Each structure stands twice: as C-alpha cells, then as structure tokens.
Amino acid sequence: MINIINKLERDNPDLKVRKFSINNKDIYVIFFETLCNSYSINEFILLPIENNKLNTINKILTKLPSSNLVNINNKEDLLLNLYSGFTIIYIDNRFISFETKERLNSEISEASNEKTVKGPKDSFTENYQTNLGLIRKRIKSNKLIIKEHNIGTKSKTKVSLIYMDDIANKDLINKVEKKLNSISIDYIPNSNYIVELMEKNNYIFPNYVMTERPDLVSYNLMNGRIAILVENTIEVIILPTFFNDLIKNIDDYYQNTKNVSITRIIRLLAFVLSIIIPGLYIALTTFNPETLPTSILINFSIQRSGVPFPSIIEAILLIFTFELLREADTRTPLVVGTSMSILGALVLGEAAVSAGLISPIMIIVIAISSISSFLFNDIDIVNSIRIWKIIILLLSSFLGLYGLFIGALLFLISICSMKSFGYDYTLPIYPFNKKEQSNNLILTKKYKLNFRNMFLTKNTKRR
C-alpha cells in the first residue's frame, strides 16, 4: 500500500507525507493539506506523538486524543478517507486514520432564493453534516430515518434518503431506493442530477421540489414525503410533488389561515394569466376582434397605429428582449445588474414605444405575463411557464381563439399525463378527493392543524 502513497505524492502536490523517527522506528503521517486543518494535525497528532514518544500502534490507538479514529484495511478505504480530509498514520505496516477535516463551507446564512416573511430564515449550506443537523434540529425523533448512499463512481458523493419511518409510504421508499442504487455516473454536480437520473420521462414541469429551506423539508417529511440530501449542494430534493404544490408555499402555513386562500387564488390566476395572456391578446386582436367591446377595440387600434410589425412578431420580439434581460440579469453581478435593469426598462418601456416600434398595449401584455410568472420562485417552473406561453402564443397566432383552446387543451393533457414517482401529478383534482380540497385552493384551519396528505400516508392524523 505504501506504493500507492508514493504514486499519489507524485501526482498531487498538496499531499504531504511526514516521516518521524522515534526510537529508531519510522512513523509516517499522510494528509492533504488542502482538505485538512493543520492546527488539529499539529495539536492532536504531531505534538502527542512527539511528546509521549508513541511508537507502537497500540500506544497510538490508546493515547491519541481523537474522537474519530478508524482502522484501515484496504485500498478503497484508504483513498476515500484520504480524500475526505482524514489524516493517515502509517505504523507497523498498518494504517490508522484520524479526522482532521477543514471546514470548507459557507456559514449558515439566510435563504437567498426562497424568501419568507414570517418563517425561519436559515438555509442549507454546502456541508452535508450541517444540512443533516438542520433537519435533525427540527425533528428530534427516532423515527427520522437517514439512509446513506455513495453515488458517483469517481466523486463518491454522499446521497442520503430521509424520511419518517411511521409516516412515509414504504412502497415509495423502496422504489426510490431501488432507483438510487441503479444510478451509475461518475460525478454528481448538483442534487437535480439525482432526480433526473431516476426519472426516465422528460417532463416540462418539474415533478419534484428543490429547496434550500430546512423548514420546508421538515414540514414535507412530516407529511410523508421523502427528502434527498446530496453532499456539497445547497438544494434538497423533495419527492413526490403535485401540480397544486405550485400554488402552495410554506409561508402559507405560517400565516393566518383565512387570508391564505386569497393568496392562493391570486397565485392560480397569475399562473393562468402568465401562460394565456399573450396568446389571448393575439387571438382576440388579430382573429376575433368581434369578441372585444367596441371601445376597447378602438383603444387598441389607436395604440397599434403606425407599428410596422405584425402583432405576432411584435410579441415574439418583446418576449425575446425580456428573456435576454432576465438571463443577463441573473448572470451579472449585483452592481451591474441594477444599472442594466434601468437601461432595460428605459429601452423597453420608453424608447421602443416612442420610436413607434412596439405598441404600449403589447408591453403591458408581456409585462403582466412575465411578472405573473415570477410569483413562482423555482426557476424551473418559470421556465416551463415560458415554454407553454410561447406554444400557446404560436398556436393563437396561427388559428386565433381555436388555437388558444387547442393550446390550453394540450397543456391540460400534458399536465394530466404526468406522474410524480407513481403518483398522478394532478392530485387531488384528478382523481378527485373531497377531503384533500381543504388544502387545495382553500386552506382550512382544521386541515392545517390536524391532517396529513392522505395520498402520501395512511397515518393521516396529526396527533
């Protein structure tokens, strides 16, 4: 095994091998200086060995002050430990590893992507242990099960399946576990890789939730869902997810129940508006102007007079420009971003209209549609809304109101044919369940406090 170390040393300049001679006996201390904390190596390994003249394996095993100490027998373990930030001591032809990890993570900070008004503000970090701790901190129960896997032939990323033993559906767990074991890939860059490797279907709408909020994960665990925690990522995956989870937000449960229903109705309206309104505008103005009241028609007509493009080109240009701005805004640093959004607003809002290139009403239509889509904080949802918006827009510009309704039907068909890990995506509207409606558009206080989702668990009573 010492050959391996020598080979490693050639290829990795940050691998340090220190040799001691204590009473004519050689002791090797091997570690990666980039992964290990040099203070703890000095204090807890090198100093005691020097001071106490530890030169046999038994002395080291008994006298070294360390909480995490492992005997290593094979090559794989040796490498895994070395790469995980352990320090290896070679003595008497045996390897012993000590935990001396450097914390290479950002601190627990406020969730940056998912804002909350009244909820807890902490969020997951890149550290696997911290993330687990954040969940454990919230659910202090022996029923919280964490099943760990190492996925990634090269990266050996820790992926753990988290669920409540007495609540979660066992079939679902077995299914997910089976799929997890069948994953074969060299490296897991982010947690969404796990789901996308498990799912064969390629849906437009995401059938899972990625979140950075431990309170959301804990809440969903208690509702019978499964969480998948992946090392080195800040996003935890929650399975399965239904369509009506789009209009729900964890913040809903932190607020007065009566007012939540209105918020949810607004979210649903925003969703529908966002998808349909550009198509509807095109259909009504270019194919079916008889459906508009005369005064609105005159108003639209006056606004459009002098615009050189057909409406459909105008709409596509505007959507394109808007998407350009959005993409540029997410990629640029904050300082540049602000100045750019001012520029974008001016160019889009003022200059394009006064130049007569685009009618003001079209800007209003596209702006309403885009703003509505931003009610959903998951970027995957925003992007899937965008795809459907464009499909319906094109259909409407091709067939008018017929096209609009064909598009709406296609959307319904695609939503209804979706599955989320064996569950219908449209639950609880199809198949319809009366009891679950009390946590659909309208949230009732009784449901919020007393019941769990009955599709996910048989253990529905909360106390």
Place this chain on the structure above:
Amino acid sequence: MRKVFILLILFLLSGCSDYKELNDLAIVNTIGIDKKDNNYKLCLEVLNTDKKNGKNKIYYSTGKTINEAINKVNNKSSKKIYGGHLDKIIVSKDILNDKKIDLVDSFFRLTEVKDEFDIFLAKDTDSCTIVKFLSKNNNSSKLQKNSKENRSTSSYTNIDVFISNYLKKNIDPVISVLSIKNNEVYIDNIAITNKGKVIKYLDTKESIGYNLIRNEIDKISIPISYKEKYSTIKINKSSTKNKLYKKGNKYIIEININIDAYLTEYNFDLDLNKNNTISKLEKISEKEIDKYISKSIKLNSKSNFLGFKRMIYERYPNEKNYNYEVNKNIKINIKRKGEIKNYIKEKE
C-alpha cells in the same frame, strides 16, 4: 426534434388563414341605407382609429345590392371595411316600403356581422343625413347608450327582434325612430310597421303605454294633475304580467301592472302628513297611467303592435276568431316622498 419542427411550422404559417391586424381595419359603426332609382345608396360611418379625438369618417357608395355597395367602399378606404362591430343601421322609409326587405337577407348572410345591432328609421329625411349629423357631433355611440337607458318613450329595437317580429304572424313590429330637430339628432318615439310599411308614428303617451304593456319601461317621470296643479312621480320599477284566458266566445286579456314610484315633485294642496294623502296620490297616478295605456290599447285595435292577437295565436293556433277584451289592473306604490316632508308653503 419533431416538436421543434411543429413549432417552426406554426411560426412560419402564423397568420396564414384569417389573420388581420387591428390597425388595418376600418371599424364600421353606423350604416345608413337609402334607396334612389332602384339603387341602394349607402353611407358608412367609420370610427376614427388614427388619432385620439379625431373625427369619424363617412364613406358614400351606391350599388344594386347592399353588399355590392359595401364592397365598393373598400376601393375608397385605405383600410379594410370591418362590420364586426356594427352598432346600428339607419334605414329610410323607402327601404321599409319594399315588399321584401333586402337588408334582412344581406345582413343575416354575412358571418362577420354580429346580429346585435339596432335598427332605426329615419323620419322625414334620408338616413344619410342623420348619419352625417351623428358623426358631426361625434355622439354616435353616446346616442345609442342613451337610448338604451331611456327607452321609455322610445323603443330599442334589436335587428334580431325586429326581423323575427316581421316574420311572425299577427304582430306588427315596431321600430325606433330618429329625426332631426334644430340641427340635432333626436330619438323620436316609436313607429309601427306592417309588412315593411310604416303605418303610424306614435306620440309620447302611446309610446309609454306600449312600453308599459310590453314590460320594457325604465325609469321615467310622469306628470300628474289635481285641481289644476301639477306634480311628478318617477317610475322606479315596473313589472307587467299579462294573462290570457277564454271566457265564452271571447278572450280576456288581463294586464297586471305593478309600479314602484317615487314622488319627485309635489305642488298639490293636500297635506302629505295625513294618512290618506298617499293613497289618494296613488289613485290619481293610477288614473293617469290608465290614460296612457288605454290610448295604446285603442290604437291596437287598428294595428297589432301590442301583439295581443299573437298571444291568442300562440296559445290557440287553430283559432280564427280573435275577439278579445282587455282588463287592466294598475297598482302604483309610492314608496318615497323625498327629503321634504310636505309641500313648500309660506308661513301663515
């Protein structure tokens, strides 16, 4: 890949079938139809969509048929003539005097035109003059809205209703009338037509009577008199229920009118604080309303504009004897006396 291809086709073909841009449409608001030497003479009022507060344009055209005349306008206009938002047509007496009304066919055959526009008759002038006057004051659509709200002295005749009554047996369709007084367009009372011919122009009282019986009255003030002094009540809500039954050889038509009214002006010498004054007022009003209705019913014996014969025909289709008698029950309920408790008088 297939999906992308479909989207590409959609994009390239967009606007191939029935596509029209809003700013390429000339939205026709009013069409006036006259007849001259066996030719139709049309004038189309097109709503201004170029600038705010601009004037509406009028196009004139003639043709053997109405559609030919409309198509000819396309040669003059820079935009495509679009009739989907047609608000009203104004016809002159000559058109209605035709045995067969051509415009019925012409407007009902067009798919673009909604059958929700109104038909007006131009009285004592040709319809194009009225269209001209309407567009001069730019109150074309305002007039329409007004007529819909104050339809008590006039009647708001949808083309659909007019034509269906025209085709029905035993009923003479009425038509609303526009005329010009003092250089302004004025919504006149109702005209009765029979087989396309104008039989009679009603006066205001008869028109109100017509609307009361047909249950189409809206808020209207009616003056009442007592000992040569005048007051006004305002009809707030009125519901009319007509009943028909056979009695011996005769049909009895019962007209039950229930009116909720407000007192809006009071000049009588009766003390309003007394108990029986209101009921007395109600009696006086009932008598006044009765006059309106009786006048209409009397007229109905000559021409069938109230549709009593139609009522009998619908119930007893095989009947040939249309002898009928009308019973009137009028009930007025004065609900509010207004802010002032009594009439205004000098202190003694």
